[in-house]
Amino acid sequence: MNSCMQALRLLEQEVLGIRARLDAQLPYALQMPMVPAANVSDAAMSAIERHMQAARRQLRKRIAQFLRELRGLAVSASNVAHAQRRYALLKLQFQAALTHFEIFAEVLTQRSQHGTGIWLAGLDVAAQDGLRQPGVTLEPPAVICYVERGHGGAIRRARTRLPGGGANPVAVIRMPRERMVGTGIAASLFHEVGHQASALLELADTYKRESPSRFARGPTLWRAWDRWIGEIVADLWAVSRVGIAATCGLMSVVSLPRAFVMRIDLDDPHPAPWIRVKLSIAMGRALYPHAQWSALEAVWERLYPRSQMNPAQRALFDALSRAMPPFVAMLLALRPPALRGRTIGAALSLPDRHPDALLARWQHVKACPQQLLADYPTLSFAVLGQARYSGLLPAQTELRVIAELLQRWALAGYLPWRAGSAQLSVVLNQRKPHDRPLAAYA
Numbered sequence: 183m184n185s186c187m188q189a190l191r192l193l194e195q196e197v198l199g200i201r202a203r204l205d206a207q208l209p210y211a212l213q214m215p216m217v218p219a220a221n222v223s224d225a226a227m228s229a230i231e232r233h234m235q236a237a238r239r240q241l242r243k244r245i246a247q248f249l250r251e252l253r254g255l256a257v258s259a260s261n262v263a264h265a266q267r268r269y270a271l272l273k274l275q276f277q278a279a280l281t282h283f284e285i286f287a288e289v290l291t292q293r294s295q296h297g298t299g300i301w302l303a304g305l306d307v308a309a310q311d312g313l314r315q316p317g318v319t320l321e322p323p324a325v326i327c328y329v330e331r332g333h334g335g336a337i338r339r340a341r342t343r344l345p346g347g348g349a350n351p352v353a354v355i356r357m358p359r360e361r362m363v364g365t366g367i368a369a370s371l372f373h374e375v376g377h378q379a380s381a382l383l384e385l386a387d388t389y390k391r392e393s394p395s396r397f398a399r400g401p402t403l404w405r406a407w408d409r410w411i412g413e414i415v416a417d418l419w420a421v422s423r424v425g426i427a428a429t430c431g432l433m434s435v436v437s438l439p440r441a442f443v444m445r446i447d448l449d450d451p452h453p454a455p456w457i458r459v460k461l462s463i464a465m466g467r468a469l470y471p472h473a474q475w476s477a478l479e480a481v482w483e484r485l486y487p488r489s490q491m492n493p494a495q496r497a498l499f500d501a502l503s504r505a506m507p508p509f510v511a512m513l514l515a516l517r518p519p520a521l522r523g524r525t526i527g528a529a530l531s532l533p534d535r536h537p538d539a540l541l542a543r544w545q546h547v548k549a550c551p552q553q554l555l556a557d558y559p560t561l562s563f564a565v566l567g568q569a570r571y572s573g574l575l576p577a578q579t580e581l582r583v584i585a586e587l588l589q590r591w592a593l594a595g596y597l598p599w600r601a602g603s604a605q606l607s608v609v610l611n612q613r614k615p616h617d618r619p620l621a622a623y624a
Contacts, residue, residue, distance in 0.1 A: 220299030304588030369431020376419025427567020
């Protein structure tokens with residue numbers, strides 16, 4: 183009996199320790215040092231704090247209930263074993279709460295890094311702008327960005343399940359640090375934004391419901407489209423937002439040894455890199471018809487010629503290439519309910535993103551793009567990317583302009599005005615002579 187009583191007391195002390203550690207966990211707003219402009223938006227911070235407060239409140243209730251039951255238990259071996267099982271579950275719930283805290287803490291801590299925090303705050307504003315779809319009333323979630331070493335980006339979509347349970351209150355986009363140069367940022371950023379947009383508009387889900395692919399001939403080819411549709415739709419969104427900048431950025435991301443570029447794995451949700459670039463080009467050509475897409479396709483086939491493929495690869499890639507035009511046409515002809523009767527192609531084709539329109543705007547803003555493009559985050563990347571591809575914008579100038587635009591958007595996200603308002607232009611253009619753009623970092 184003495185050992186049973188000691189066991190129950192030990193469990194009580196452990197749970198009291200959990201409660202003490204939980205009570206010592208301060209809100210993010212009281213422990214995250216950063217300049218105000220580098221902070222996440224009020225909407226994002228409020229959503230995160232509400233989520234964490236709810237998680238802590240729920241855990242405290244479970245702790246209180248456990249303690250009441252524990253203190254009322256009769257001292258017996260069976261009750262000790264039962265209490266231990268309950269304690270083990272409670273501990274897992276506490277660890278889940280800590281995991282949620284660390285997920286957001288990792289993101290927010292980077293905001294205190296000199297230079298990086300401002301860039302990330304600017305990307306938050308650009309990502310939020312990239313979620314907007316003309317003609318559609320949505321309630322897009324708040325978006326926050328962070329950087330990490332590694333090759334690819336990722337998104338933890340809003341309203342998806344967090345580790346250990348609970349719905350994610352904001353969209354969290356991970357940007358690869360090596361992409362934080364020039365308009366290459368745009369390809370990764372708006373691809374990840376595309377995943378969130380697809381979920382909001384049910385783009386991939388509409389394909390899965392309405393596509394005749396599973397009944398068509400050539401099951402291997404259509405099975406590939408079915409498997410890859412989530413990534414394909416995200417690439418489509420990126421191309422629709424920033425045009426050829428998305429495809430050029432994708433080419434940079436997947437420029438790997440040919441064994442990786444030409445490898446097809448239907449267990450991987452990502453298309454084989456060689457065909458993925460071809461798909462991006464095909465979707466860009468369909469949305470914004472122009473000779474540049476064929477020229478870029480020829481460049482890609484020079485970089486990774488079919489002569490380097492083995493016979494099996496070449497046969498499959500040739501078949502996928504032939505099937506691509508009808509697949510893209512079918513995808514763009516779908517009508518998700520959120521688009522109110524419009525097809526995906528009609529909705530996502532934005533007149534001001536056509537190459538000719540982008541080049542015309544570049545001619546208008548090239549004297550001072552960091553001021554004249556400041557109100558249009560997504561369009562800014564499209565214009566600068568088009569100018570860079572067309573040989574009109576040197577890489578060094580491009581990086582300087584983007585660094586200053588990110589700084590302006592970070593300031594816009596901090597001030598009570600938002601991109602697109604008349605007041606925002608006035609505020610952003612009132613710069614002192616000593617103001618300088620941020621230095622780029624590798």
